Amino acid sequence: MELVFYIDTHTLAVREVRERKCTKCGRCLPDTAFYVAPRGRCTKFCRRCYDRKYMEIEDRKTTAQHIRAATKRANNRSRFKKSTGPPIGVDEVTQLWEACQGKCTLCDLALVWQCNPRKRSGNRAVLDRVDTADNRSYHNNAQWLCTICNEEKGGWDLAVQLQHDIETLRSKIRVMKKRKKNPPRSHYETILIPAKKIYALSQSHAAFVAGNQET
Ligand SMILES: [Zn+2]
Ligand SMILES: [Zn+2]
DSSP: OEEEEEEOTTTOOEEEEEEEEOTTTOOEEEGGGSOBOGGGOBOSSOHHHHHHHHHHHHHHOOHHHHHHHHHHHHHHHHHHHTOBSOOOOHHHHHHHHHHHTTBOTTTOOBOBOOOOTTSOOTTBEEEEESOOTTOBOSTTOEEEEEHHHHHHHHHHHHHHHHHHHHHHHHHHHHHHHHHHHSOOSOOHHHHSOOHHHHHHHHHHHHHHHHHHHHO
16 A cells, blocks of 8 residues: 655645555555455456456366356345246256357357457347246247347347236236126125114014013
8 A cells, every 4th residue: 555646737736645566566546456356455466467367267167167157146146036937957058058059049140159358249148038027037938149149139038027917916906807797696785683673673673571570
């Protein structure tokens, strides 16, 4: 940690900036050039070195390793979304990858694994759920897509999900309307004795008491 003073060329004011040294490249940089690690601390490497290290690790991975990682991510997402159905297996994902021959299922673009945290790579391989309306897991419901196709599909997926919600609400309303037309028989009113009946009973009781008193 170092304290560095800068002179602002515009206002000629002295600015005080706290800088830290990157343990990889040795440059002194302000805190904003570092990622924030868990517990609010700064990472030891600067953002550039950290990204490079991450990209090197990603580049070293084989296709099988990437597929395994994608499967794990997919199953984690299913668990997070509380999807129905069993988790997807590595064999199934590998079969899907072989079936599409490393190309996007929708646009036939050759898929890549390279990832740059600073740049957007459109043809990065993504495992996608085909049908998202009833929140099924990835098992028998997955395909390989490029990032662009997956992002474009997102809007349509949302439309299908909303349509599914509308259909379920409509069917619920239909059931409720039916119930309103033919209400169930065991209503509270039917259990109670009607007031007229009570009056008649009390009258007959009074007459019986009067008859007894006369005799
Ligand atoms: Zn660095
Ligand atoms: Zn595509």
